Amino acid sequence: MTSFRCSVSVAQTRLKNQQTFMLHPRVLGVLLDREDERRVWKPSFVVVDAGVNVERDKARKYGRHEKKFVLLPYHEQLSNYLDDYFEHIKHGLVISVLVNENRPALRNYMLALRKFVEANGFRFSKGDHLKLIQLLYLVMVKKDQWHDVVHYAAKALEKLLNKCYFNHNDLVLEWEPAYDxxxxxxFGKLENVESNRIRTAIFRLKRFYKPSDSAKIWKRVPKQFYLTDTDTKLFVEATIQSLLYSLYSKDGKNGDNLTLIFYIMPILDYSECVKYHKDLTADEKSLCLMSARLPLLAELALDRMLEVIQSLSITSPKDSSSQLGSFKDEATKESVEEKVLKKGIDRCVAALFTNTAASITSKMAKKVFNFMKTNQFESQLATDMISSLISQMTYASPSFWLPFADHVLRNLRELLTPEVKNAEDLGTSTQWFVTLAGSLLSTTSENYICNKEICFEMIKLLLDCRNKVAYSSGCNGLWYMLHMLSRIYPENSRYVAERLNRPLSEWVPIREWSKVYNFRETKMAWHVPNEKSKELVEALLTKFLFPTIESLKNKDMDRESRESLKKAITILNYGFSGAATCFAMPSSTIFTSSNTMLPWYNTNSVNPSAVQWDIRSSSGRNFREELVETLENVIERLVSSKREHSQVLSNISRILYNVIRTSRTDSNELDIAVGEHSDIYAYLTTPISKKWQIFVLESQAYRNVVESPTALFTSFHLKVFRILARLTINDYSEVRSETLSVLAELFKEYSIARESIVDDILPVLTNPESTKEQLKGALGLISQAGWATRSTVSTKTKVWKAIIEMKVMDDPDVIELYDDLWNDIGKIKKPARKHYVR
Known part of the structure; x- marks a missing residue:
């Protein structure tokens, strides 16, 4: 990033020299020689003083807004962006009501408002808040209102009314329309309006009714709805057993408890504090003296985890119904128990190496290094777990990464001979180091920049292999490098390490057990991509991604070897998704829908949470545009060849999804951040005092970074949608299924595009040359998109006409889809003229 304007006081902080733990003399000598030969680049981080941003937000006089944004390094830009976005939503709601466009404009703007409040809280004034509540209330209770508009208004009202302290003194609403x-x-005739979807909103509106209306409301409620003592007793008896079980059950919490211990207390020996601090209480002295066992506890925990992995090295069944798995059992999925165990070990290791003194982590890192050197597992589960453990360890403590990477790379050079690279199957030893290499390539940006030669060579060795496991590991490494170098993420672990390494005469660690902070006294360090990051990204793209695009332009490639084509598409899939923010959207005209009078998104808003680079292809063209053209040509060649390329076409549909989607992050990352927060960090919070532990703040801030809003829908997006539409009528069910799932996700993101490809699909139904597979795809998309039931009148008319004129087909699957579609159409009813029956 050429320039980064930070809204907070920014201090450039440099890390201390990296420390190397004790290794074999030969290995240590090699590393020391390498350190003498080159100057290690020391990364600098942006440090955010949240107190400055808190004062800025306080002056704005918001309601209960989301305060975690004060930790972000682009707080000022984000504030401006959110201000523009809220004004756009607010004006869109008003104009939608004035022009009486309930669908899609009003419905979509209410959805945008709900998402805005979910992500940002009440980031507006009290006056705007009350006006929004009143507007949505009137929309919801309006007579002859569409049922889906009622549902959307109720859900938005839920968010506006949650945790707000307004009452009838601020706003008075009529109770009778809501009751009716x-x-x-x-209980009435509003069959399309679901009571469970509006119940919460109706309940929360009660605070705005006049106190004098209470008697009138109770008078309207029938006596049979009153709750009696018998009802209360039955309810308690029905729920008490499950409540008691949840209070005393420890299902799946043991691993989280150990992780909590490592996060709550600094892991080091501070028994000598009693010599330096004379103001310690008796309890503090006792705890300080007992802390001498904490390093031993950390080592025992690590030993136990290594023992568990060692025991899993003997191949065991995935579950009670499966056969013995092996390293080459590629299709076998992890069982639920294996996933829980792996997640528990990963979290525990991350906590252990984050909140432990350097003298202890050096000793533990040496133990892991020796374990890796003296073991080679045939079990895929054990290999994955030790690889994941090393990945978590080297990410939390980047200074330990180089010895592991050097050892693995040296063995890969020896094992991956030209004959082995061309082999379809790899030996156990080669598989072992291939898997370790894939995990080591998921590290921090500073390691990538300091050791780019090692990373490049490791990726190249893996991508040159014919074996799928090997080149898939290389693809994962390529994705991690591109992704980490181009994203903004917290770097507080370095400063935690510096805090732990202070002399004991300067602090008392026992007094920082589970210490909590408020936002005013919090500072957080962030990695922000700079010119060095961009240079390395460009080098990666030039070496690995751009040549892959050029190879796909060769018309003979798909005829010569299907495996080469699969490999090229896999590299392209991982490489492009990892570097998605590095490529700008091509300049294209904004798509105007005939179904709405209003614009959907503000064209002047730019999301600041993602790095915006415009790296061009090797030919100088916009890369996204060139990529789509290349993939379109590949699709045409594969479809016309009549050969089986279902896996390649499925991957292409996923690449096209990444080309136009706006969420720049792997969904797994968001799941991990949310999971850690709910499973672990929730226990480290004190909501009443409004203070949080530093790891909680880091998790919350990270969750803010990974979420991105949507963007404009242009003619370029429409072109991609039309290519995907052609894939939905492909002859292979695997391709149709994958493309339908992709379109379902894109329709959620771009609701304006739902009816834009109708004319691309309907001719398939009336074409006498259409195959049964094409008819299945067309009918499946019509059903999924709701064109026959939930679209505009003009679209419904065209779809119904095409279904009536559809080619006769005796295939049972086509007949079933056809009948299901007409059954859905038959359930459509006119909206009720009244909301209730007296």
Whole structure:
């Protein structure tokens, strides 16, 4: 990033010299010689003083807004972006009501408002808040309102009313329309309005009714709905057993408890504090003296985890119903128990190496290094677990990465001979180091920049292999490098290490057990991509991704070897998704829908949470545009060849999804961040005092970074949608299924595009040359997109006409899809004229 304007006081902080733990003399000598030969680049980080941003937000006089944004290094830019975005939503709601466009404009803007409040809280004034509540209330209780508009308004009201302290003194609403709506949905003739989807909103509106209306409300409620003592007793008896079980059950919590211990207390020996601090209480002295066992506890925990991995090295069944798995059992999935065990070990190791003194982590790192050198597993589970453990360890403590990478690379050079690279199957030893290499390539940006020669050579060795496991590991490494070098992420572990290494005469670690902070006294370090990051990204793309694109332009490639084509598409898939933010969207006209009078997104808003680079292809063209053209040509060649290329076409549909999607992050990362927060960090919070532990703040800030809003829908997006539409009528069910799932995700992101490809699909139904596979794909998309039931009148008319004129087909699957579609159409009813029946 050429320039990064930070809204907070920014200090450039440099790390201390990296420390190398004790190794075999020969290995240590090689590393020391390498250190003498080159100057290690020391990364600098952006340090955010959240107190400055807190004061800025306080001056804005927001409601209960989301305060975690004050930790972000682009707080000022994000504030401006959110201000523009909220104004756009607010004006869109008002104009939608004035022009009476309920669908899609009003519905979509209410959805945008709900998502805005979920992500940002009440980031607006009290006056705007009350006006929004009143507007959505009137929309919801309006007579003859569409049922889906009622549902959307209720869900938005839920968010606006949650944790707000307004009452009838601030805003007065009529209770009778809301009562009639809910009664009609629950007991009347409003069959399309679901009472369970509006219940919470109706309940939370009660604070805005006049106190004098209470008697009138109770008078309207039938006596049979009153809760009696018998009802209360039955309810308690039905729920008490499950409640007691949840109070005393320890299912799956043992691993989290150990992780909590390592996060709560600094892991080091501070028994000598009693010599330096004379103000310690008796309890503090006792705890300080007992802390001499903490290093031993950390080592025992690591030994136990290594023993568990060692025991899994003997191949065992995945579950009670499966056969013995092996290293080459590529299709076998991890069982639920294996996933829980692996996740528990990963979290524990990350906590252990994050909150432990350097003298202890050096000793433990040496133990892991010796374990890796003296073991080679045939079990895929054991190999994956030790690889994941090493990955977590070297990410939390980057200074330990180089010895592991040097050892693995040296063995890969010896094992991956030209004959082995061309082999379809790899030996156990080669598989072992291939898997370790894939895990070591998931490290921090500073390691990538300091050791780029090692990373490049490791990726090249893996990508040159014919074996799928090997080149898939190389693809994963390529994805991690591109992704980490081009994203913003917290780097607080370095400063935690510096805090732990302070002399004991300067601090008392026992007094920092589970210490919590408020936002005003918090500072957080962030990695922000700079010119060195961009240079390395460009080098990666030039060496690995751009040549792959050029190879796909060769028309003879798909005829010569299907395996080479699969490999090229796999590299392209991983490489492009990892570097998605590095490529700008091509300049293209904004798509105008005939179904709405209003624009959807503000064209002047730019999301600041993602790094915006415009790296061009080797030919100088916009890379996304060139990529789509190349893939379109590949699709045409594969379809016309009549050969089986279902796996390649499925991967192409996923690449096309990544080309136009706006969320720049792997969904697994968000799941990990949310999972850690709910499983572990929730125990480290004190909501009443509004203070959090530093690891909680880091997790919360990270979750803010990985979420990105949507962007404009242009003619370029429409072109990609039309290519995907052609893939939905492919002859192979695997391709159709993958493409339908991709379109389902894109329709959620670009609702304006839902009806834009109708004319591309309907001719398949009436074409006498259409195959049964093509008809299955067309009918499946019509059903999934709701064109026959939930679209505009003009679209419904075209779809119904095409279904009536559809080619007769005796295939049972086609007949079933056809009948299901007409059954859905038959369930459509006119909207009720009244919300209730008196």
């Amino acid at each position: 709506l809910y009664y009609g949905a629950a």
